[in-house]
Amino acid sequence: MELRKSYFADQRKDDLHEIGQPRPRSDSPGHVTGKTAYFADRNFPGMLHLKMVRSPHHHARIRSIDISEVEKHPGVVKVLTAKDVPHNVYTILILIQIGPEDETVLADGKVRWKGEAVVAILAETERAAQEAAAKVKVDYEVLPAVFDMEEALKPGAPIVNEYHGQNYYLYDSGECRKVRLGDVEAGFAGADHVLEQAYQSSPIEHAPTETTGCIVAPEGNDRFTCYTNTQAMFFTLDNASIILQMPGNKLHFVGGTVGGGFGGKVDVIVEPIAILGAKLTGRPVSFIYSREEEMQISSPRAAEKVVIKDGVMKDGRIVARKVTGYTDAGAYSRHSPYGAQKGAGHYPGPYTIPNVWIDTYCVYTNRTPSSAMRGFGVTIGDFALEVQMDKLARLIGMDPLEFRFINAYRDGDMKAHRQPTEGAALIECMQEASRAANWPVAEKYLSMSSYTKGA
């Protein structure tokens, strides 16, 4: 890695003692010698292991659940179903007033994705819990499922989630989050070329080294300590407090050393049910995802579809951009309504375009609920935008890097969401990339600056 101090030197003082110094991490000796304690390194006498019985169907009504054989299985201590969870229907963003509550801790009458938690088994050993799980008898009536976002949005599609009533999240702005600037149709009409293209991604896994999990210990004073690898301590505590209808002062969360998160540990999934198990049995409880659960049960990054329509002039100026983004939330909201909205705030990318129209939809389908991941709401949009930029440049016969200089945002430019640009540095990054990659561009682009409209 090289620091190129010549850029923006006038905006920076390099006279600090500790900041800017490559100090060694105080935690690396522990990490590399295996001495760092992660949550799963704790082992309490009498600790129970929690395993979930999960839905084998993408969409089904639950006619009945029979746990009579399970409770007799050697080593099984407690079996939990929906009726044991005090506030079973929840949604995590209710903490910032983004509702409705739309997800069950344990399925109640219905499952909406393959892998949804139905019954929780607490046993003396992992093996006993696993064996007992096979003895749960659930009578399902399989329902039609919908997996494709376009199908889900058509009239008459099976409703994925009755708490929403339609297969998209209803924002205060309607069926999508909207951004409007200028007159995009007039922009297309006056453009030399118009190019409309669609981009698609598939869900991906965070793939942390350490899978999601927690260990809960009753403290004997009606308080419970939850050792967890969550990325957000109070966010998880406060949601657990709502789900369990327990005052927050009964809960003590300890964490802060995590073997990789990447956004996969900001859902509140393992902690509430493990705390409930500890409360109802009076014993410590461990609930740790297997690698299979981490990959297919924990939220992935959403699949997205992005349709971009651009109007561009022969001289390289983009005069209009219309983006329609679809985020596949899966069966439940989790963080997805926020991610789709974040996308609306990100488009049309780091370019100054006078006419912009953005619609972003959060769509429900019968698949594993998606949620936050590194680059949430932005990564797939950037893929689509930057491939589109390449196509536009080639369409008008211009070098792709020079084409970006022509459109790059600079200080003071008005963004589509009506904030003036501050602290821009795209131009300088491209100038340095031109040099580092030996990708020549015309001198006029190398003398541009993010500071002013100059050049």
Add this chain to the structure above:
Amino acid sequence: MAIRRGRGVAAINYPTGMNLGGDPTQALVHSTPTGNFMVTLSSVDLGQGMKQIMAQICAETIGVPTDRVVVDTADTDTGPHCMGTFASRGTHRAGNAVIQAAREARQVMLEVAAEELEVNASDLETDGQGNILVKGAPQRSISIFDVALSAHFKRGRSISGRGMFLIPRSYPEKETGAMKPSTCYAHACTVAEVEVDDETGEVTVLTVKNVFEIGRALNPKLVEQQLVGGSWMGISHALYETTEPYYPNRDHGGTDFNQYLMPGPGDLAETEIIVLERPSADGPYGAKGPGEMCANPQIPAVANAVFDAVGVRIDTLPITPERILRALKAQAGAPN
């Protein structure tokens, strides 16, 4: 049939934080009797080095070496509220809270030193080595060790401070979408060079040259580990990863690292990282959040490089050999 070479470019920006939900983080700082400093938080270190960075920020602000600062974090019985570690917000939000807390603690520390040295607190400065000096007369000084002892056992002062950083929530306007979704933006430009085997559809990423503008590299070594890891993750996202290979079909999802594909050590591209620093107006010592954006530009850069190499557009992620071969066949006019 041949190995074909191509290169592609992508340029991006990335927002710091989550203003669309309200974005608070708090910190507490206090001194021990011997002049070491404790930072108490509830922020989570995901392995990126959050604790180390908070220690350096506190040390810089108080005016002591970093090894005199201990960070105690992520215990809800002791640490004040933090929204969480996500949205590239950890360093920016918690760092600002630590600065505010450390400034308040520093002020008490200077007041105690002023009493000991019989000068005004405003006439004092720290040397960054653990001493407090009279400006212009550095021979008149006192160690922070002695100041802390005095505060605890003689003067009855608590050398401590409270920090709170809140970005108020921005509500998007319904019709226009007017909003303030972020405070500051990091930037990047990546050039990727690939080889594509037009017989097998396999892509080899030869080099990625990444230029990242991140506000300020508070600790260049930690920045490097995050940016290199992110660059690798971007390539992996572009070419390999998915839990649903035939999305929207739900079948064939991988359940372990044998089935869920990621590049191994032999698949890593030659990676170059160049960092620019344009300090953000509201970041701790100018820092922005580089944690997420560093994994984004490689994806379109690789996609564009594949087109440059073989002349087909793969607009669906991941860009698998199967998709490339199908596109090459379609281009040649053969049935899929």
